Amino acid sequence: MILSIAWKNIWRNNKRSMVVILAVTLGIIAGVLLVGIMEGWIRQRLDSAIYNEVSHIQIHNADYIKNEEINLTVGDLDATTLCIASLEDLKGWVKRARIIAMATTPWANTGVMIYGVDPEKEKHITEIYKKIVPGGGRYLDMQSPGDILISDKTAEILKLKQYIITDSTMESLRGQNVPESLLVKLGTLKDKRFRSPKDFKEAVKKEFSKKEIDRYGRQITEKALDYRIRNKIQISISDRDGNPIQGIFRVCGIYKTTNTGFDQTAVFVTAGGLQKLYGGDEILTHEIAILLENIDDVNKVKDKLSGISGDNTVDTWKELAPDAAMMNDFMILYYIIFIGIIMLALAFGIINTMLMAILERTKELGMLMAIGMNRRRIFAMIMFETIFLTIVGAAAGMLSGWGITKILGNTGIHFTGWGEGMEAIGYAARVYPVVTVEFFIFTVIMVIATAIVSSIWPARKALKLNPVEALRTV
Amino acid sequence: MKVLELTHVNKIYNSTEVKVHAVNEVTLDFMEAEFTCIVGPSGSGKTTLLNLIGGLDMPTSGEIVIGGTNLSKLKSSQLIDFRLNNIGFVFQSYNLIPVLTSLENVEFILLLQKKTKAERQQRAIELLTQVGLGDKLHKRPGELSGGEQQRVAVARALASRPRFILADEPTANLDTKSTENLLEIMEKLNHEESMTFIFSTHDARVVNKAHRVITIEDGGVKSDLVQQPH
Numbered sequence: 001m002i003l004s005i006a007w008k009n010i011w012r013n014n015k016r017s018m019v020v021i022l023a024v025t026l027g028i029i030a031g032v033l034l035v036g037i038m039e040g041w042i043r044q045r046l047d048s049a050i051y052n053e054v055s056h057i058q059i060h061n062a063d064y065i066k067n068e069e070i071n072l073t074v075g076d077l078d079a080t081t082l083c084i085a086s087l088e089d090l091k092g093w094v095k096r097a098r099i100i101a102m103a104t105t106p107w108a109n110t111g112v113m114i115y116g117v118d119p120e121k122e123k124h125i126t127e128i129y130k131k132i133v134p135g136g137g138r139y140l141d142m143q144s145p146g147d148i149l150i151s152d153k154t155a156e157i158l159k160l161k162q163y164i165i166t167d168s169t170m171e172s173l174r175g176q177n178v179p180e181s182l183l184v185k186l187g188t189l190k191d192k193r194f195r196s197p198k199d200f201k202e203a204v205k206k207e208f209s210k211k212e213i214d215r216y217g218r219q220i221t222e223k224a225l226d227y228r229i230r231n232k233i234q235i236s237i238s239d240r241d242g243n244p245i246q247g248i249f250r251v252c253g254i255y256k257t258t259n260t261g262f263d264q265t266a267v268f269v270t271a272g273g274l275q276k277l278y279g280g281d282e283i284l285t286h287e288i289a290i291l292l293e294n295i296d297d298v299n300k301v302k303d304k305l306s307g308i309s310g311d312n313t314v315d316t317w318k319e320l321a322p323d324a325a326m327m328n329d330f331m332i333l334y335y336i337i338f339i340g341i342i343m344l345a346l347a348f349g350i351i352n353t354m355l356m357a358i359l360e361r362t363k364e365l366g367m368l369m370a371i372g373m374n375r376r377r378i379f380a381m382i383m384f385e386t387i388f389l390t391i392v393g394a395a396a397g398m399l400s401g402w403g404i405t406k407i408l409g410n411t412g413i414h415f416t417g418w419g420e421g422m423e424a425i426g427y428a429a430r431v432y433p434v435v436t437v438e439f440f441i442f443t444v445i446m447v448i449a450t451a452i453v454s455s456i457w458p459a460r461k462a463l464k465l466n467p468v469e470a471l472r473t474v
Numbered sequence: 475m476k477v478l479e480l481t482h483v484n485k486i487y488n489s490t491e492v493k494v495h496a497v498n499e500v501t502l503d504f505m506e507a508e509f510t511c512i513v514g515p516s517g518s519g520k521t522t523l524l525n526l527i528g529g530l531d532m533p534t535s536g537e538i539v540i541g542g543t544n545l546s547k548l549k550s551s552q553l554i555d556f557r558l559n560n561i562g563f564v565f566q567s568y569n570l571i572p573v574l575t576s577l578e579n580v581e582f583i584l585l586l587q588k589k590t591k592a593e594r595q596q597r598a599i600e601l602l603t604q605v606g607l608g609d610k611l612h613k614r615p616g617e618l619s620g621g622e623q624q625r626v627a628v629a630r631a632l633a634s635r636p637r638f639i640l641a642d643e644p645t646a647n648l649d650t651k652s653t654e655n656l657l658e659i660m661e662k663l664n665h666e667e668s669m670t671f672i673f674s675t676h677d678a679r680v681v682n683k684a685h686r687v688i689t690i691e692d693g694g695v696k697s698d699l700v701q702q703p704h
Contacts, residue, residue, distance in 0.1 A: 001578070001585045008573035367569040370530055372558025372586050372634070374551060468530045470564065 002377060006384035009357070014050040019394040022354045027342045028397025028443065029404065031444035036405040036433030037413065038334055042327045044258060044428045051127045052257045053266075054320035055289035056298050059305065062313045068100050070240055070278060075255030075311045083308045084290060085414045087301060092124035097274050098286040101152075103267060107159035107195065112150075112267045114235060117281070118142070123293050128255050134222075136254030136428040137229040138174040147438040148233055148249035149447035151263035156196065160231050160251060163200035165189045172223050182208065186220065200224065227254045236270075238276050247277035258428035272425040281399065282393055323426060333440055343450040344388070350451070355384050365462050366367055366470025379459045386455035387448065398440060403424075405433045478504040478527065483536035485522055494608070496522040497533070498693035504638065507662065507668040507701070509682035511675055514656045520674035520695035521642055526670065527552050528561050528640045541637055558586055559583045562631030562671070564641035570615040570625040576602055577611040583634045591616050601629035604666075605659050621652025625659060632663060638670035645677050657683050661703075 010017050042116050050056060064072035066235040074080060084093050099115030102109055110243065119140040119228050123129050133152055155161040170183055170190075185207045194200035204220060229251055238244045249269055257263055274465060275283050277309075292301060296318040305314045318325035358365070366380060412430040415422060482548050485497035496519045504510060510521050525531040526538060538545045540560055548556055557563075570579045580598035604612055605625040607618075613622050615642070624644060631639050641660075645653040661683060663669050673680065681687055682704050689697040 005571065005582075006575060014571060103502055227559060313547075363567075364569065364571065366567065368527070368571075369554065370557065370563050370582055371630075374554045374558075374586075377586070468525050471530075471569075 002381050003384055006381050007388055009361075009381075009385050010389050013357070013360075016353060016356070017389060020349055020389055023115060023409055024163065024346055024390055024393025024447075025037065025347050025397040025400065026459055028394050028447075029091065029401040031339050031342045031443065032401025032405060032435055032439075033408075033433065034440060035338060036401070036408070036435045037431055038338075039331060039436065039439070040409070040431045040433040042324075042331055044431065045324050045426055045436055048258050048319055048426070048428070049321035049324040050291075050295070052131070052315050053126075053262050055125055056292045056295060056317050056430055057301060058315050058320055059288040059290075059291040059312050060286065060315070062311050065289060065313055068098070068286075070099055070286075074288055076308075078287055079308060079310075080305075080312065083305065085286065087304065089293040089297060091293055092121070093290040094118060094121045094125045094286060095271075095283075095285040096287045096289065097271060097278075098147050098282045099237050099274070099278070101267075103154065103158060104234040104236065105158040105160060106233065107471060108157060110154065110157045111265070112154065112235075113265045114207050114274065115266060115268045116271040117268055118271055120267075128257070131255040131257050132253050133256045135225065136227050136256075137251065138253045140268055142270055142272070144277060145270045146248070147252035147269065147273070148235070148248055149253045149255060149268040150233070150252050151266065153229055153260050154264040154265075155251075155254050157264070158400065159195045159422065160228040160233075161195075161197075161254075162226050162228065163194040163197065163221070164191065164226050165224050166191065169223045170374055172221065173216075176219055176223075180217060181286070184211060190271060194224075197221070202332070203329075210434060217301075227251075229253070235267075235277065237278060240280065245277065245279075250271065258423055259426040260423040261426060322328070335439065339443060339446050343446050347450050347454045350386060350390055350454040353389070353458050354382065354455065355461065357385070358458050358462050360383070361474045362465060363469045365465055366467045366473070368468040370395060370471060375463050376380065378462055379453060382457040382459035382462050383452065386458065387451040390447055390451035390454070394444070398443060402435060405435045408433045475506045476503050477506050477521075477539075477541060478502075478672075479539045480527070481537045483526060483532070483533045483538060485519075485526060486534045487664070488637075496693050497526060498514035500536070500693075500695055501692075502688065502695065502698070504670060504672060506670055507664060508670050508672070508686055509639045509664045509684055510670075510672045510686040510688065511681050511689045512672065512686070512690060513622045513681055515586075516676075516692035518690045520690055522693075523690065524640050524642050524672070524674055528563060529557050533576060534651055539546070552665070553649075556585070558634060562636040562639040564627050564631050564639060564644045566643040566646045568615065568647075570623055570626055570630070575612045575614055576618070579615070579626055579692050580630045582635050583630055587634055597633055598629070602626070604663065605629045608657075619652070621648050621655055624648060624652070624656055628659060632667065632669065636669075638672060641653075641671065643675055643677075644673055645675065645680055651675065653679055660686055662691060 059074055061072040061074055097118060099114050101112050101114040103112045105344060118336065132139060140147055151400065165186055170186065173271060188207060189203055194203060199223065204217065231251050232248050234246055234248055236244055239245045271283050279357065302314050302316050365378065409432050413431045414430045479501045481501050483497055487496055497660060500523065501575060511522065514520050521530065526533050532546060541557065546552065559591045563632040571582065577598050578662060580601055581594040584594040599611065602608055605628055607622060607625055608619060610622065618626065635657060648656060660671055664671055675681060684704055685700060687699050687701055688695060
């Protein structure tokens, strides 16, 4: 009955209770949403780091890490690969050549890291093949050793990404219901070639109003984008004797990950194609990337490999992508800090409401003490009232937060305007919020703890009442 | 049989600059099944005396013994349990729990006594029927008249089978009809349950029904008369 009374007591003043419940609900929704966004970002960064960049474990020649020279290949390759092949619970592993190079087009040049890979095997380890942009050609294949796969960013730097309004662009935009009046204005830019997004945007700005750009700008930019697929790129490297050598590759495809930093440097060719450039009979292996079934096994596998790897270094994803690892570890701290701040703010609201409730019910509490309700029961009653008040709001908040996060988890949130900056530091511009069961359990614990702590002050105040004085109040 | 003994009881309030001698050398005995009325002008010490008898307040000196237990010797927590099992309270302004029904209000005190649900319900229904509220078991206090609320309060006070009932001006907020009705019920319970009733009042109708009338003035007993109720 104490529980029943406590529950009924919170509905004595519906409006006041609803204000507190609403505050708790909104606080929890904000918490779930913000933590969901943060968790989504970190997971996406982690997935990107592992499935596009560094895998779970990498093996290099110890000296290669300090000085990325062509001759510093993985030592004891046969023994090392034999050991890797004997490991259980691997999703796969690949060998790569990895050489510092200069990429040049007739219009620009840039320093890159060129990877010589087995395209088919690589598909089991990295997801770069899934990151080919629309209209961006295709992934590498073994039958075309002269092909090179570059990123959208590298294409932009090398001026292989252009914007051009053609008849087919106009037709395509017409098909997307872009108003004819806008197409007429767009006609003034027809057949002009813009080699940077900035130049194109400037030109569009001159022709269209802000409202038109907001409404149709993205569509126009997407349709006008044209990658110069099959264009030649000259790759310059130092051969095994330190002499500069050059080779020509043709762009077969353009990829884009959420990490501009990685995209800006990584270009891919077939292992055979790269071998032709650096010469010799042997395909060089500078890097072995391993993908495990379970990320939690990294240290165990690292220990096994370290034992047989001789002068090689074995690094886990945490060492290879410390930013992602740090953010992943920081997430728990973020939960505590963020939810802690929300709970602290809510606690004051809850305490205030409960103190008001105690003040209003002084006489009744005096009566309860007079007729024989002991302090433990009075304390419990006040505590349950506080817990119910908080839990109702928290349940509503978590349910709504979960629903909103679920919807946004499917649609994603595009941080237009900050996208470039975020991708520059490795975080996706479109984030898919995620909330985990662990987070919900953690939040429930925090809510209950907040309710209990918040109840102490009002409950103690109730216990300090003198029944005779309390009964005298009006 | 004596249910309550007060010996040289004094209560002095020091909280103001002037000492207030609210109860002054009161020595009284109360017997089982007495229907006693404490009268006196406002500020004479009636309520303070009832608070002392009910263990809600402690005397500055003197002894209050209920069924062999000296209240001054009990710790605060023991006193709460003692009140629960030995004293029934009826307050001037009813003081029912507004969120509970009549039945739940009466059951509540039995819950504090850790009675089973079946025991609680049986006793509560029996008492509410006795006070004429058998058809209003599931009404909340807000849905009852003042007289009906006070009858629920009487049923609640009796529910725990206390040694005696203390009622502080129980008819002060009631109209004539409700007062008569309540007094009839209390008299009936006094006979049927051999329950001791001690109440403070200004109300002549209540005084007339009492078997014993104690008059208090300036905290002291001015007279203690046994009378034939009329």
